[in-house]
Amino acid sequence: MGLQLLAIALGGAVGAILRFGVSNGVYQWLGRGFPWGTLAVNVIGSLAMGFLTAMLVERLNVAPEIRAAVMTGGLGAFTTFSTFSIETLSLIEQGDVLKAGVNMLVSVLVCVSVCWLGLLLGRQL
Incomplete structure (x- = not known):
């Protein structure tokens, strides 16, 4: 459990820095008249969550520490909307619309x- 927590912390640090960089870059590009930066990280994070779930969980079955670092830490700090998205899609795929x-x-x-x-x-x- 200790190694997994460290992995989440490290992934979270990277995700938070990426969120800051991406959202600020988008705001510089498109302005702050609409929350484009937040929308961008939520869309990118949701796409990444779906892709990484397929790759890291379903196809490659990587170590729990790597999944925790990338998905829980990295994407969790980048955007929690990605977790909301994958959990909602899981309900849909299970037929519980x-x-x-x-x-x-x-x-x-x-x-x-x-x-x-x-x-x-x-x-x-």
């Missing part, structure tokens, strides 16, 4: 709502 739809709806509505609540609470202090 209703759960997938509920997950999408609740995740967006609840997360945005509680973010707003946190913002309001923080502003009250």
Whole structure:
């Protein structure tokens, strides 16, 4: 477990730096009138999560420490939307479209709502 945690930490450091670089690069390119940088990392991260799940889990069956470093640490720090995406797709592939739809709806509505609540609470202090 210790080696896996170290792998996640190292992957997370790389993912966070990549997120910063990619999102800022996109903002410099397209401006800040729309959250293009966040959208870019979410789209790239979701594509990478799907591809890496197929390659590292289904095809190559790489060591858990490598998967943890790349997927949990790296993509987790790059964007947690990638995890949301692969879990939702897993529900769809298992034939549980209703759960997938509920997950999408609740995740967006609840997360945005509680973010707003946190913002309001923080502003009250």
